[in-house]
Amino acid sequence: MNASAAELAEIVAGLRQPEKTISPKYFYDERGSQLFDAITQLPEYYQTETELGIMHDNMAEIAGLVGPQASLIEFGSGSSRKTRALLENLQELAVYVPVDISRDHLHDAAEKIRAEFPGLEVLPVVADFTRSFALPSPSVMPLRNIVYFPGSTIGNFSHDAAQELLRVMHQEAGEDGALLIGVDLQKDGDIIERAYNDSAGVTAQFNLNMLRHLNREFGADFDLESYTHKAEYNDAEGRVEIRLVSSRPQTISIGGEKFPIAEGEAILTEYSHKYTPEGFAAMAEAAGFTVTKAWTDADQLFSVQYCARN
Numbered sequence: 001m002n003a004s005a006a007e008l009a010e011i012v013a014g015l016r017q018p019e020k021t022i023s024p025k026y027f028y029d030e031r032g033s034q035l036f037d038a039i040t041q042l043p044e045y046y047q048t049e050t051e052l053g054i055m056h057d058n059m060a061e062i063a064g065l066v067g068p069q070a071s072l073i074e075f076g077s078g079s080s081r082k083t084r085a086l087l088e089n090l091q092e093l094a095v096y097v098p099v100d101i102s103r104d105h106l107h108d109a110a111e112k113i114r115a116e117f118p119g120l121e122v123l124p125v126v127a128d129f130t131r132s133f134a135l136p137s138p139s140v141m142p143l144r145n146i147v148y149f150p151g152s153t154i155g156n157f158s159h160d161a162a163q164e165l166l167r168v169m170h171q172e173a174g175e176d177g178a179l180l181i182g183v184d185l186q187k188d189g190d191i192i193e194r195a196y197n198d199s200a201g202v203t204a205q206f207n208l209n210m211l212r213h214l215n216r217e218f219g220a221d222f223d224l225e226s227y228t229h230k231a232e233y234n235d236a237e238g239r240v241e242i243r244l245v246s247s248r249p250q251t252i253s254i255g256g257e258k259f260p261i262a263e264g265e266a267i268l269t270e271y272s273h274k275y276t277p278e279g280f281a282a283m284a285e286a287a288g289f290t291v292t293k294a295w296t297d298a299d300q301l302f303s304v305q306y307c308a309r310n
């Protein structure tokens with residue numbers, strides 16, 4: 001089965017579940033990546049500016065821990081906005097490998113990085129990082145691998161899947177490697193809910209765009225007008241739950257199957273888990289990492305964590 005047939009099978013399997021579910025990776029076509037960039041500019045979406053601030057305030061220490069001639073492998077690199085500070089400050093970086101599922105957006109971002117950092121080897125990889133993929137060989141042998149996973153994209157995975165992904169990163173890092181990861185922290189639920197229900201409605205457009213993507217790439221027939229965005233913080237589970245709610249009874253066709261959906265029924269499109277520092281440290285430990293250093297902001301909204309291999 002090629003990637004796209006496997007993806008169609010995955011989407012259909014998700015729609016067969018008791019709660020219809022579609023993976024958040026299907027947010028990211030070109031428009032989805034642009035809408036995510038717009039989300040990062042929203043006043044309510046505290047994560048991006050907070051993470052950038054933490055990186056800025058602690059860059060000398062981060063660069064010291066990474067050391068010289070590293071290979072920087074970034075999972076879910078998007079527009080590589082946060083990476084620029086690392087590229088400017090890391091010592092004699094050997095190569096930058098941005099990995100992302102959003103093909104055109106990744107290639108555009110890589111071109112911009114090449115123009116901004118002319119001496120740097122940039123080897124983008126279009127891949128779904130939840131499936132196995134090959135890393136390119138750099139022309140200069142790096143001294144160590146640093147896996148970079150900013151943005152709290154780890155939060156979009158269930159605890160089991162997140163631990164599995166950390167294990168993959170543990171392998172990619174190799175013996176002398178390390179992981180540098182952005183992790184959103186548990187906090188007052190109102191602050192979190194506002195971040196996913198912005199007043200300009202950009203997150204709603206981002207959520208709905210998933211259906212446009214599935215219509216175009218997978219021949220689905222979602223009627224975008226008849227779904228509304230819903231994002232709620234589930235305190236007990238420590239996660240935001242994002243859904244699309246059907247405003248009328250209708251039938252979805254995809255992959256030769258039909259799925260009735262009732263008025264008021266929802267499709268789950270994303271979880272965004274928030275962690276306590278202890279909760280993340282325990283998960284990292286179970287995947288073979290020790291959190292050597294965790295930096296946070298004055299309000300303890302977000303954290304950046306340096307994880308060494310055990």
Ligand code: SAH
Pocket residue numbers: 024025028033036040048075076077078079080081082099100101102127128129130150151152153
């Ligand atoms: N790192 C950036 C972007 C975060 S948005 C930041 O911190 O702002 C999440 C990014 O991960 C998107 O660019 C999306 O295309 C990518 N992504 C999500 N799921 C993915 C998957 N399974 N495989 C590869 N990339 C994925």
Ligand code: AVI
Pocket residue numbers: 039151152153154155156195196203206270271272
């Ligand atoms: C990419 N990821 C960490 C974002 C998040 O906050 O979970 C995706 C997002 N969904 C809605 N707004 C932003």
